[in-house]
Amino acid sequence: MEIKPKRKLTEVLFLAALLLGAFVALMPFLYMVANSLKTYGETVTRVSSNPFSPRFWPRKLQWNNYLTIIRDDNMGHYFSNSLIIALITVSGIIATSTLAAYGFSKMRFPGRDRIFTVLLVTLMIPETVLLIPNFLIISSLRWVDRLAALTVPFMGSAFFIFFLRQFFKQIPDALMEAAKIDGASHLTILVRIMVPLIRAPLFTVFFLAFNGSWNALQWPMVVTQSDRWRPISVAVAKYVTEAGPETQLRMASAMVALAPILVIFLIAQKQITEAITNTGMKG
Amino acid sequence: MYGRGKLTLGKLKERYKRLNTDYEGFLFIAPACLLIFIFGIFPVFYTLYISLFKWRIKRGAFLGLANYGELFGSYGILLLLAAAVMAVIGGTLLLNGREKRREKNHSSPLRGLLIGGKAAQAAGWIGLILLLPLIYSRGDKKLLDSLRVTIWYSLGTVPFQLLFGLTLSIMLNREFKGRQAFRVIYLLPYVVPSVAAATVFERLFSLRPESFANQVVQSLGKAPLQWLQEPKGLLTLWFGWGTGESYLQTWLQGPSLALATIMIFNWWVFAGYYALIFSNGLSQIPTQLYDAAKVDGAGFWTTLRNITIPMLSPTTFFLTMLGIIGTFKAFNQIYILRNPAARGATDPLSIQIFFTFFRKSRFGYASAMALILFAIVLALTVLQQRLMSKDVHYGD
Numbered sequence: 185m186e187i188k189p190k191r192k193l194t195e196v197l198f199l200a201a202l203l204l205g206a207f208v209a210l211m212p213f214l215y216m217v218a219n220s221l222k223t224y225g226e227t228v229t230r231v232s233s234n235p236f237s238p239r240f241w242p243r244k245l246q247w248n249n250y251l252t253i254i255r256d257d258n259m260g261h262y263f264s265n266s267l268i269i270a271l272i273t274v275s276g277i278i279a280t281s282t283l284a285a286y287g288f289s290k291m292r293f294p295g296r297d298r299i300f301t302v303l304l305v306t307l308m309i310p311e312t313v314l315l316i317p318n319f320l321i322i323s324s325l326r327w328v329d330r331l332a333a334l335t336v337p338f339m340g341s342a343f344f345i346f347f348l349r350q351f352f353k354q355i356p357d358a359l360m361e362a363a364k365i366d367g368a369s370h371l372t373i374l375v376r377i378m379v380p381l382i383r384a385p386l387f388t389v390f391f392l393a394f395n396g397s398w399n400a401l402q403w404p405m406v407v408t409q410s411d412r413w414r415p416i417s418v419a420v421a422k423y424v425t426e427a428g429p430e431t432q433l434r435m436a437s438a439m440v441a442l443a444p445i446l447v448i449f450l451i452a453q454k455q456i457t458e459a460i461t462n463t464g465m466k467g
Numbered sequence: 468m469y470g471r472g473k474l475t476l477g478k479l480k481e482r483y484k485r486l487n488t489d490y491e492g493f494l495f496i497a498p499a500c501l502l503i504f505i506f507g508i509f510p511v512f513y514t515l516y517i518s519l520f521k522w523r524i525k526r527g528a529f530l531g532l533a534n535y536g537e538l539f540g541s542y543g544i545l546l547l548l549a550a551a552v553m554a555v556i557g558g559t560l561l562l563n564g565r566e567k568r569r570e571k572n573h574s575s576p577l578r579g580l581l582i583g584g585k586a587a588q589a590a591g592w593i594g595l596i597l598l599l600p601l602i603y604s605r606g607d608k609k610l611l612d613s614l615r616v617t618i619w620y621s622l623g624t625v626p627f628q629l630l631f632g633l634t635l636s637i638m639l640n641r642e643f644k645g646r647q648a649f650r651v652i653y654l655l656p657y658v659v660p661s662v663a664a665a666t667v668f669e670r671l672f673s674l675r676p677e678s679f680a681n682q683v684v685q686s687l688g689k690a691p692l693q694w695l696q697e698p699k700g701l702l703t704l705w706f707g708w709g710t711g712e713s714y715l716q717t718w719l720q721g722p723s724l725a726l727a728t729i730m731i732f733n734w735w736v737f738a739g740y741y742a743l744i745f746s747n748g749l750s751q752i753p754t755q756l757y758d759a760a761k762v763d764g765a766g767f768w769t770t771l772r773n774i775t776i777p778m779l780s781p782t783t784f785f786l787t788m789l790g791i792i793g794t795f796k797a798f799n800q801i802y803i804l805r806n807p808a809a810r811g812a813t814d815p816l817s818i819q820i821f822f823t824f825f826r827k828s829r830f831g832y833a834s835a836m837a838l839i840l841f842a843i844v845l846a847l848t849v850l851q852q853r854l855m856s857k858d859v860h861y862g863d
Contacts, residue, residue: 194767198638205635206652209739212667213655215679219670228675233682280499287495292487299500306507308848310796312817313841316824316834317513318506340502370491399660401799406825417662421803424666431670442663449658453651460654460740461747 211235220435221245227431249436257433258411259440262419267444269334269404269415270397276339277393278386285348286374290360300349303342311402319406333407334415338397344389351385352378388459391452395445416441511841514834522831534835540605544598551594558587603714609811609819610836611714617794617815619722623730624737625790629783631734632741637775639742640749650746653739661736665803668732669695680728696808697724723812729804736800741786748782749775788851795844816840 214235219227222242232239254260287293288300318337327333355378363373379386401417408414420441424434449456518534521527536542561584565577603611639649656664671679672694681691700720702708709719722730752775760770776783798817805813814822820840824833 198641202635202638202649205631205739206649208735209652209656212664212671212735215671216667228677231677231679231682233679233686280502284496284499287492291489291492291495293489293492296492299496302508303500303503306503308845309507309511310817310837310840310844312796312798312820313514313837314507314510315821316517316830316837317510319824320513320517320830321505321510336502337506340499340506342503342507345499370489370495395658395660399662399799401662401802402821417660417799420662420666424669424803434666434670438663438666441666442659445658445660446655449655450651454647456658457647457650457654457743460658461743 214240216435216438218242219431220249220439221247222249222432224430224432246432249432250440253433253436253440257419257423257429257437259416259419259437261411262414262416263440265413266398266415266417269331269413270394272331272335273338273397274390274393276335277341277344278389280340281344281348281389282374282379282386284345285352286370286378288345289349289352290357290373290378291370300345304346306342307346315402315406318403322407328407329409329412331413334404334413337403338400341393344393347389348382348385351382355381384455387452387455391448391456391459394448398445514837514841517831518834518838520831522834523828524830527831530831534832537832538607538610538835538839539602544601544605547594548598548602551591551598554587554591554594556591558584558589558591560584561587600714603717610816610839612717612811613814613816613819615717616722616726616813619726620730620733620797620815621791621794623722623727624733624794625787627730627734628737628741628790629786631738632745632786633779633783635738635742636745636749637771639746650743653742655739656736657740661799662803664736665732665800668728668735669804672728672731693724693808694728695725695804695813696806698808698810698812699723700812701727723809725806725809725813729801729813732800732804737790744786745779745782748779752778784854788847792844792847792851795840795847816843 218235218241222230223246226242230239230243234240288296322328322333322337325332327336359377360373363377368376398415399417400415401421404415404418405421408418420437423429423437429437517526519529519531521530532542532545535545539545539548561580565580565584568577568580599611635653639646639653673681674691674693674696675681676685676691678691678694680694684690684692697704700709700723702719702721703710704724709716709721756774756778757770760774765773794815796817797815798821801813801815801818802821805818811819816836817840820833820836823829823836827833
């Protein structure tokens with residue numbers, strides 16, 4: 185079948201619109217990179233709204249902007265705090281959610297489905313509603329400003345239990361029965377047989393939970409009072425709303441705050457685009 | 468062991484059940500359930516308890532419903548409000564009951580229930596609307612102001628994101644080289660931490676003449692704008708509307724330019740995400756429908772209107788509800804982008820609650836506000852579930 189000229193025209197128009205969309209999506213990132221490498225003077229005088237103009241970019245790359253925020257503004261410390269908090273939270277989420285999802289799908293005990301329904305109802309509750317009581321709970325445990333306050337409350341997640349349960353349900357019981365006859369315990373079955381089968385969904389949980397922890401702002405703001413465990417999200421928020429740092433330093437700090445997520449996303453873009461399309465969320 | 472007595476089917480079932488019950492299951496779900504109970508379920512009741520007290524860091528005097536009275540103006544207004552809400556809920560229950568009975572018994576139209584239900588609903592809604600100016604003048608202005616912000620925020624984001632998302636997804640819905648690259652680029656704004664992205668937008672839309680947004684405005688021959696620091700409403704800026712003090716006038720101002728700027732940020736974050744969810748929906752439409760339309764000689768717009776959009780209605784519905792509920796929960800981007808110069812014109816309820824708690828240390832009052840937010844989100848979720856169970860599918 186030959187391509188009609190009219191069809192070719194719409195193809196071109198479609199591509200142009202897609203490129204325009206991509207340009208709009210990328211513009212702020214280009215601005216961030218360009219301005220994080222400018223001098224203060226350049227952020228004021230050497231400006232352009234067109235990324236194809238040389239005036240959009242710095243004359244000479246000012247890498248010491250990054251040094252400034254890491255050394256003088258302690259961003260390196262906050263970055264490692266965030267990394268530690270995220271990794272501990274994610275490990276906790278994966279452990280408790282895998283166990284619970286297995287329990288809710290592969291084991292039979294009284295009240296199982298009723299308990300699961302109650303868990304699902306908690307998904308509707310906005311974070312702001314839980315903020316004040318949870319702060320009082322954390323205070324009475326004397327956890328304020330400690331690592332536990334930033335990690336433990338997030339370790340139980342109804343969403344991830346629900347998500348993993350769907351995959352456990354797809355695994356045939358016969359596999360389990362065979363292992364049971366051989367005398368394997370539930371924990372052995374879970375670790376040896378089930379976990380290898382749900383590696384892809386577990387990665388999804390890892391990414392969504394990591395992203396959620398890295399992005400958390402409200403709760404960490406409330407339970408950190410000193411720099412000790414302050415994560416990068418709170419540090420950047422304080423940096424840009426309280427003090428008046430110069431544009432190039434703000435952009436460099438934004439860059440540091442989004443770097444790990446960007447790296448994970450670009451490495452695993454195929455799984456992550458699929459995961460987000462299928463779950464409808466990012467954690 | 469089991470040799471005694473007759474083996475009946477009932478006994479067999481009993482025994483099967485007993486052998487198949489894993490009490491160990493409780494151990495498996497215990498860690499997660501304990502955590503979710505302590506930090507996710509118990510706090511809801513605790514909030515309710517806190518909201519009944521004067522509570523500034525430490526618990527103070529028991530106030531009963533006084534925090535709610537202060538929010539809405541007086542106990543009388545609170546009572547009327549409760550009556551209006553009950554009327555809406557009661558009316559809905561009556562109508563539901565009628566549906567159920569009609570399904571069982573086709574002959575009876577049950578006109579009484581129909582009229583009663585509709586009347587109760589109507590009276591409830593009218594009551595609610597009439598109460599608003601009263602609540603605004605007697606109660607805490609922040610409450611209705613922040614709700615108005617949230618409603619504008621929903622209206623100014625969800626329809627646009629649906630439009631952009633649908634357009635992009637239709638264009639993306641073909642096999643071509645580089646398709647995955649586009650998907651990755653469109654998803655970037657959504658995946659990236661909102662704190663970092665908002666930090667960039669705060670600069671892009673700064674009031675300084677050299678900011679990106681003002682460069683664009685100036686290249687069009689206009690004067691630089693205040694963007695995130697402009698508390699005036701769009702309709703005030705364009706037509707000079709809404710300069711009075713009454714509740715209706717506050718609506719006539721339209722969303723502030725500062726809020727509109729935050730809406731632009733929202734479009735940027737969500738357009739690509741909506742596109743991805745839409746393309747998921749598009750891929751589930753049977754191709755035979757399009758083939759049939761082609762045979763009938765239907766063009767692009769006819770196919771779009773009669774096949775694509777109706778078939779996508781479940782996706783559209785999902786995204787709409789997600790968007791509306793999302794605006795009630797929105798926090799991070801607004802916290803970064805809000806500016807004191809905008810005088811609260813960008814602050815939805817979630818932000819007001821946070822400041823009442825965190826800056827003013829009014830734990831009790833903030834808890835009462837939080838429960839109102841919870842009630843609204845709950846109502847929206849229930850509405851979503853109800854509409855979902857009815858047929859939003861496939862238009863026919």
